[in-house]
Amino acid sequence: QKEVEQDPGPLSVPEGAIVSLNCTYSNSAFQYFMWYRQYSRKGPELLMYTYSSGNKEDGRFTAQVDKSSKYISLFIRDSQPSDSATYLCAMGGNDYKLSFGAGTTVTVRA
Amino acid sequence: DVKVTQSSRYLVKRTGEKVFLECVQDMDHENMFWYRQDPGLGLRLIYFSYDVKMKEKGDIPEGYSVSREKKERFSLILESASTNQTSMYLCASSLAGGRNQPQHFGDGTRLSIL
Numbered sequence: 393q394k395e396v397e398q399d400p401g402p403l404s405v406p407e408g409a410i411v412s413l414n415c416t417y418s419n420s421a422f423q424y425f426m427w428y429r430q431y432s433r434k435g436p437e438l439l440m441y442t443y444s445s446g447n448k449e450d451g452r453f454t455a456q457v458d459k460s461s462k463y464i465s466l467f468i469r470d471s472q473p474s475d476s477a478t479y480l481c482a483m484g485g486n487d488y489k490l491s492f493g494a495g496t497t498v499t500v501r502a
Numbered sequence: 503d504v505k506v507t508q509s510s511r512y513l514v515k516r517t518g519e520k521v522f523l524e525c526v527q528d529m530d531h532e533n534m535f536w537y538r539q540d541p542g543l544g545l546r547l548i549y550f551s552y553d554v555k556m557k558e559k560g561d562i563p564e565g566y567s568v569s570r571e572k573k574e575r576f577s578l579i580l581e582s583a584s585t586n587q588t589s590m591y592l593c594a595s596s597l598a599g600g601r602n603q604p605q606h607f608g609d610g611t612r613l614s615i616l
Binding site: 400437 | 544545560609
């Protein structure tokens with residue numbers, strides 16, 4: 393079993409829809425949770441960084457962490473074609489290593 | 503903004519060649535990382551370095567080595583390239599500190615071994 397599980401999709405939504413992305417994990421030592429966006433032929437770009445359980449909002453993006461269920465989510469409101477990308481979840485404990493999900497490919501149709 | 507620069511975007515090499523991938527960061531980060539990214543497998547850590555001349559093996563170090571002579575530069579070396587090392591290679595850097603800092607990535611080197 394992988395340490396971090398992420399549904400690979402692909403996910404296709406119409407413009408303006410809410411995009412919901414999820415990851416589950418098995419390591420209870422994880423405390424730091426990140427979401428990265430990766431456009432085709434580019435490196436991952438940090439979108440959200442959260443610590444411990446709860447919600448964090450940044451513009452159209454909301455990250456949720458539920459440590460009791462070992463489950464994290466990213467919501468994108470009012471999705472735009474420019475949001476079409478692969479989204480990676482990442483998480484780590486009290487060292488500098490991260491474990492990544494395999495990524496979910498999202499297409500927002502105009 | 504953090505800038506992580508990888509020297510080549512695309513590289514084609516032959517089996518058995520020694521291959522060097524270079525990475526430079528401009529934010530004085532202590533930690534630097536090399537990953538490979540393959541479809542369905544996500545990012546897998548090859549090596550990381552937490553200081554100049556210091557390195558630690560990641561999850562898949564076999565067939566690779568690294569060099570960190572200066573704080574801003576981290577090189578990945580394929581000692582004798584093989585076709586199963588065809589992949590996207592990503593370099594990243596992060597601050598040191600008591601908690602897990604986010605990593606910042608370069609745009610990758612797509613390496614093909616023929």
